[in-house]
Amino acid sequence: MPKMKTHRGAAKRFKVTGTGRIMRRKAFRSHLLEKKNSVKTRRLGRESEVVGGDKAQVKRMLGL
Secondary structure (H helix, E strand, O other), rough: OOOOOOHHHHHOOEEEEOOEEEEEEOOOOOEEEEEEOOHHHHHHHHEEEEEOOOOHHHHHHOOO
């Protein structure tokens, strides 16, 4: 059976930490930032963990 290929789009969007958690970028931080307040934009700048039903799907795309 051939090797499983990594989904290249997923590889660019997610990163795996040393402890095995999958981190992602938060939405709503790409444009129209002038009207969003500073607290919100700072909060959206932080990475967050992939949780719930999406985690299994992302793991599969990354070949984990």
